[in-house]
Amino acid sequence: MSKIAFIGLGVMGYPMAGHLSTAGHDVTVYNRTSTTATRWLAEFQGRAAPSPAQAADGAEFVLSCVGNDDDLREVALGEHGALNGMQQGSIYIDHTTTSATVARELSTLVSDLGADYIDAPVSGGQAGAENGLLSVMCGGSESTFDRARPVIDAYARACELMGSVGSGQLTKMVNQICIGGVLQGLAEGLYFGQRAGLDMDLVLNVISQGAAQSWQMENRGPTMCEGRFDFGFAVDWMRKDLAIVNDEASQLGIDLPITRQIDDAYSRIQEMGGNRWDTSSLIELIRRQGDP
Numbered sequence: 001m002s003k004i005a006f007i008g009l010g011v012m013g014y015p016m017a018g019h020l021s022t023a024g025h026d027v028t029v030y031n032r033t034s035t036t037a038t039r040w041l042a043e044f045q046g047r048a049a050p051s052p053a054q055a056a057d058g059a060e061f062v063l064s065c066v067g068n069d070d071d072l073r074e075v076a077l078g079e080h081g082a083l084n085g086m087q088q089g090s091i092y093i094d095h096t097t098t099s100a101t102v103a104r105e106l107s108t109l110v111s112d113l114g115a116d117y118i119d120a121p122v123s124g125g126q127a128g129a130e131n132g133l134l135s136v137m138c139g140g141s142e143s144t145f146d147r148a149r150p151v152i153d154a155y156a157r158a159c160e161l162m163g164s165v166g167s168g169q170l171t172k173m174v175n176q177i178c179i180g181g182v183l184q185g186l187a188e189g190l191y192f193g194q195r196a197g198l199d200m201d202l203v204l205n206v207i208s209q210g211a212a213q214s215w216q217m218e219n220r221g222p223t224m225c226e227g228r229f230d231f232g233f234a235v236d237w238m239r240k241d242l243a244i245v246n247d248e249a250s251q252l253g254i255d256l257p258i259t260r261q262i263d264d265a266y267s268r269i270q271e272m273g274g275n276r277w278d279t280s281s282l283i284e285l286i287r288r289q290g291d292p
Contacts, residue, residue, distance in 0.1 A: 013065035056085035088114035100166035139167035232278030
């Protein structure tokens with residue numbers, strides 16, 4: 001078992017840190033809102049630290065799962081950031097969905113400390129985190145990945161090394177591009193079926209057993225038909241991710257027209273007040289535009 005610092009107890013980090021504690025690791029947590037850390041300690045074995053640096057002090061592995069590039073820089077590089085407490089030979093594993101640029105930046109700074117870095121964004125949502133069934137896409141050296149893998153396995157169903165540092169984040173961008181496209185197609189198909197007067201329970205039952213099957217169809221199809229979106233992965237976070245995608249595409253000199261259109265659709269959902277709606281709310285935008 002390892003001595004681990006876990007920074008960021010949001011909807012993903014909270015259960016992920018919990019799985020590490022349940023697996024028997026020695027876990028110290030830090031969260032910007034201390035009451036969340038207190039609640040975590042009431043549920044799991046471990047300790048709380050007043051700063052990322054103090055959480056990282058003496059840790060073999062420092063893990064973070066925060067909001068965006070700026071949040072990551074703050075908890076890692078700030079005055080009381082984790083890098084100020086890391087020891088030589090330790091590993092920093094970042095589960096935040098960020099740009100590949102910040103991953104490479106942090107990797108260099110961690111390496112200067114005599115430590116190692118892995119960018120390791122996750123997919124699977126809150127349910128995947130709570131059930132320990134996340135898919136983790138990693139960027140880093142093979143030797144570092146081999147050392148980190150037993151730690152990540154505490155909450156992962158799948159964990160793959162995708163290449164050098166930054167490759168994990170690039171893979172997560174592919175993931176978000178594909179999710180957006182699937183959800184847009186699903187939204188249009190389900191709305192079409194409803195307007196055509198079909199029994200959508202029967203429709204979903206039959207097409208989910210054919211070539212149209214997807215995780216989104218099975219897990220979001222029924223709630224999309226019901227118009228329920230008060231759960232899941234928020235539109236605000238998807239727009240953050242798609243901004244990263246579009247910026248990376250610009251750097252690569254490529255155009256992603258469908259991804260840009262979907263990002264624009266999410267911006268209109270935000271204008272409707274759906275900032276915290278699940279990403280499957282694309283159907284609600286179509287419904288409001290199409291219904292007389």
